[in-house]
Amino acid sequence: MAPNAVGERRRLLRADFPAFLTALRERGYRVVGPTLRDGAIVLGEIRDETDLPIGWTERQDAGTYRLVRRDDAAVFGYTVGPHSWKKYLFPPRExxxxxxxxxxxxxxxxxxxxxxADAFLGMRACDLxxxxxxxxxxxxxxxxxxxxxxxxxTLRIAVQCGGAAPTCFCTSMGTGPGVGSDHDLALTEIVDPGPHRFLVEVGSEAGAAVLDRVPTEPAGAADVAAAEAAVARAAAEVGRHLDPAGVRELLLDHPDHPRWADVARRCLSCTNCTMxxxxxxxSTTEEVPSxxxxxxxxxxxxxxxxNLEFSQVHGRPVRQSGLSRYRQWLTHKLASxxxxxxxxxxxxxxRCITWCPVGIDLTEEVRAIRADPTAVAPPEAAP
Amino acid sequence: MSIVGEAAPAAGSNPWWPTPYRVERRVAETGDTVTLTLRAPTGTAPPAFAPGQFNMLYRFGVGEAAISIAGDPARPTELVHTVRVAGKVTESIAGAAPGETVGVRGPYGTGWPMDDLPGRDVVVVAGGLGLPPLRPALLAILARRERYGRLEVIYGARSPKDLVFYDEVQAWRRRDDLRIQVTVDAAGRDWYGDVGLVTARLPDARFEPARTSALLCGPEIMLRLTARALEQAGVPPERIFLSMERNMKCAIGLCGHCQFGPDFVCRTGPVFPYAAVRDRLDRREV
Amino acid sequence: MTATGSPPSDRPRLDDHPFFHGFEPEFLRRLEPAVSERTLDPDAILFREGTPARAFYLVRDGKIALELHSPGGPPLTIQTVGPREVIGWSWLVPPHRWRFDARALKATRLFAIEAGPLRAAIDAEPLQGLRLLRQLLPVLAERLEMARVQVLDVHRR
Structure with missing residues (x-):
């Protein structure tokens, strides 16, 4: 078997996928990827392919998430769950x-x-x-x-999306659904037509070194076309949009827009979006003495x-109101x-839309401010 | 496997590691404020600092706090910090006796714009514990006094017994190459100085507004009122410099706590030109 | 009491003091008979809390401490007033009694304008009276701002 080269496209049959997992372990990686737990597809260690959410997907929308069976046996037939890879690169506690x-x-x-050394299996374009x-x-x-x-x-094994959730808006942010070049390996799952298989694109020497241990064939035009069709389908399914043009100025220039007070009335300050x-x-640090x-x-x-105490100076939070904290989060994320x-x-x-318990949708918040940037709060209603 | 066999980072290369310094001297400034002089581990010297920068001071088993450097830049072997007790960490730092150890990370942040000052009148306004972070700048100016125009210092504190660096302030009063006005919020009969806000002393300060640079450090309300008054007097807002205080937790721009608009106060601050932060200062809860 | 009155023949010029810059000479002449100079030695009391506010004082040089007293506690200086500044508005606001003690911290020279004639002059010449109030208002505003900041006790934070 000739060694794989960066830029090469290979066909990996679904039947040989276990060999791929084995090759990762043999190269010294701990494989982490999607797995079913607590009613969601989360990230965890993948010991063998039965740990993967084969045949599962999810229905998600603002404030709601539910696992559902697929009518096929796709391995990566879901979009994104509550976890992201920061869980491993920047652990919740370290x-x-x-x-x-x-x-x-x-x-x-x-x-x-x-x-x-972790192999991140199943990174989406937005994750990259x-x-x-x-x-x-x-x-x-x-x-x-x-x-x-x-x-x-870390070895980054991307999986291109073949579908999108109603909460997805990667096309607005220019991050997906197709992956670019900063992966070690990029997989596209092709369930049909033809045999269940993966198109594998080699992005780095480290990726090639893994693939060298796995039986693959050169990809054909049909594989490439099917992969492109999958990504196009995902792009077409993207359910939300956020016009990024001028959003920085829009938010920074309108810190007193009444929409901030409106969203603050809904926001519970639960921190789910940030998690x-x-x-x-x-992050914060703490001293743990014996x-x-x-x-x-x-x-x-x-x-x-x-968190209220996040901004505190001499015991008093600079940002006391929920309004100021939501505004800080969104203006930081999209502007500063x-x-x-x-x-x-x-x-x-x-993720922040799905996992918000009250379904706050940042694309909607931005749209509301953009619709009438110079809106002022109505005067207090007379008693 | 080469990918897992990473070499350990070299000593001192980890920005989270405190270096143990020995407390050499401890001087009580007021009832709740002390000045510590720290010595670097044998055979080493504290890293060079710019006036206005701060260190993270650490006590074993207790925690860390961001504290400004108060020492003389001309005496690089001594690391001097003035600490007021405001919680359990600062209580532990302030309680460190000579011979005990205080961990140090730093220095961090931008300093005062020392290069901007030569040839200009310099107005220094300190409120409360705002004096220690300004002290290195004052000492640097006094060391090369001839390079600067007039030097006006206004120092405000809560009460006469809350004044820090008291002896040094008295010595500055006797100099004829700087003018210092000390004012307090309230005082008893034993105080013959001024009572009132630092802004009330500005009309008595002698400086040419257009050729003045001002250095301000103190409570944020004081910064705001003083910067406004200086601008009104004709000092260009880009020549008024404020040392801002926010929740500095990591000091290396990673933890997010000290964000002030787009700035991480620990990195692009704590010293900012008034012109750059005026809008944010006037807005609440930024 | 070491405060001493000076005869009007000294002809103190009221418009030497910044507070009266720009007033009509006519108005200042009208006030002239009510103006006297006062000189205080260090520690001398200018007036005490609760006593009638019989004059409006303008500091020419020196320093005056405004003191508050609370039962059982030492007197507390809440403000010092120096050259080019003025003392109080109790002379204008009924019941015309001082709200604090005023004590010289060092040798101090002041103008004193008798309150009765000053109020009468304000009533007689409303435009000049308004000008006087406009001069006085920033003094009140500054005192108020200072009081607010003192309430916040900012240095304690």
């Missing part, structure tokens, strides 16, 4: 360091944990875009060592700009993110 008391001083302890954004967020003058260590070791968002990166006081650990955990990181912070995955 030990930053530990230290031991040393006389009147302290000494940092080397981290004994063996670093794990989210990782591109996160790379910039965590790559400051002092790059975050944890993130970058994991990121460097589900693949790019939200806010009971004996001879040892301590510094932990980082996800935080959210919706451009100033900070050179792009929008939104990839159009729709």
């Amino acid at each position: 030990r930053l360091w530990s230290a031991v008391a040393d006389g009147t001083s302290f000494r940092l302890e080397p981290d004994a944990a063996e670093p794990v 875009a989210a990782v591109r954004i996160s790379d910039r967020v965590f790559d400051r003058t002092a790059p975050d060592p944890g993130y970058h260590g994991r990121r460097r070791r 589900a968002c693949p790019t939200c990166f806010c 009971l004996a006081g001879d040892r301590t650990e510094k932990w980082r955990r996800w935080d959210s700009c919706f 993110w451009h100033d900070q990181f050179g792009s929008s912070g939104c990839v159009g995955c729709g």
